[in-house]
Amino acid sequence: LRGGKEDSRGALVVLEGLDRCGKTTQSARLVANLEKLGHSAELWRFPDRTTSVGQMISSYLSNKSQLDDHTIHLLFSANRWEKRSLMESKLKSGITLVVDRYSYSGVAFSSAKGLDIEWCKAPEIGLLAPDLVAYLDIPPEKAAERGGYGGERYEQLEFQKKVGQNYQVLRGPTWKIIDACLPMEDVEEQLQEMVLDCVKTCQEGKPLSCLWS
Numbered sequence: 213l214r215g216g217k218e219d220s221r222g223a224l225v226v227l228e229g230l231d232r233c234g235k236t237t238q239s240a241r242l243v244a245n246l247e248k249l250g251h252s253a254e255l256w257r258f259p260d261r262t263t264s265v266g267q268m269i270s271s272y273l274s275n276k277s278q279l280d281d282h283t284i285h286l287l288f289s290a291n292r293w294e295k296r297s298l299m300e301s302k303l304k305s306g307i308t309l310v311v312d313r314y315s316y317s318g319v320a321f322s323s324a325k326g327l328d329i330e331w332c333k334a335p336e337i338g339l340l341a342p343d344l345v346a347y348l349d350i351p352p353e354k355a356a357e358r359g360g361y362g363g364e365r366y367e368q369l370e371f372q373k374k375v376g377q378n379y380q381v382l383r384g385p386t387w388k389i390i391d392a393c394l395p396m397e398d399v400e401e402q403l404q405e406m407v408l409d410c411v412k413t414c415q416e417g418k419p420l421s422c423l424w425s
């Protein structure tokens with residue numbers, strides 16, 4: 213049987229939100245739940261700090277190096293570009309990718325420094341477009357209370373407020389908003405439900421597309 217489930221693609225699911233919104237925990241739980249239900253799924257995250265570009269980013273985030281705002285923006289983007297072809301082949305082989313942060317972080321964080329939003333979006337053009345962006349919505353003040361920030365460069369309340377406003381500008385038809393102040397189990401359940409819907413749509417033949425669509 214051709215055209216059936218055996219040659220269908222996986223879904224590209226992105227989790228976004230402010231620092232300390234719970235994305236990292238939820239993306240790990242989501243992957244475990246998908247696998248329990250018999251789906252092939254992998255957990256990815258950006259920045260991917262394991263590559264040489266990723267190491268430059270990591271050093272910048274921990275304030276061990278200083279870089280011009282445009283330069284670091286392009287490095288974050290390059291870090292996504294260096295994974296693009298692997299991402300495409302995994303999706304085409306039927307694996308669902310759950311990605312902790314993507315191009316929306318790129319634009320929301322850099323434009324919070326005052327960079328032009330269209331300039332920020334440009335280097336992301338042509339990366340794979342997510343089938344679903346799950347936004348874990350939390351007031352910046354609440355996020356700041358959650359066990360404190362880890363001390364990385366962007367983990368400051370005033371900055372996170374701007375990031376939150378920028379995320380609002382980026383919202384589009386593929387976005388679903390989840391109240392990240394709900395109990396963890398409720399967030400997990402809502403997330404799983406929307407992702408299963410999305411996986412089904414992709415299995416049924418929804419084509420892959422590119423940013424910014």
Ligand code: DGP
Nearest residue numbers: 231258259288289313317318321322366
């Ligand atoms: P995380 O490893 O998810 O805690 O992310 C590290 C920090 O980097 C976090 O504050 C969000 C920020 N970040 C993630 N992606 C990008 C990006 O593409 N550009 C910028 N400027 N910041 C980003």
Ligand code: NA
Nearest residue numbers: 231232362364
């Ligand atoms: Na962080």
Ligand code: NA
Nearest residue numbers: 232235236312
């Ligand atoms: Na995180």
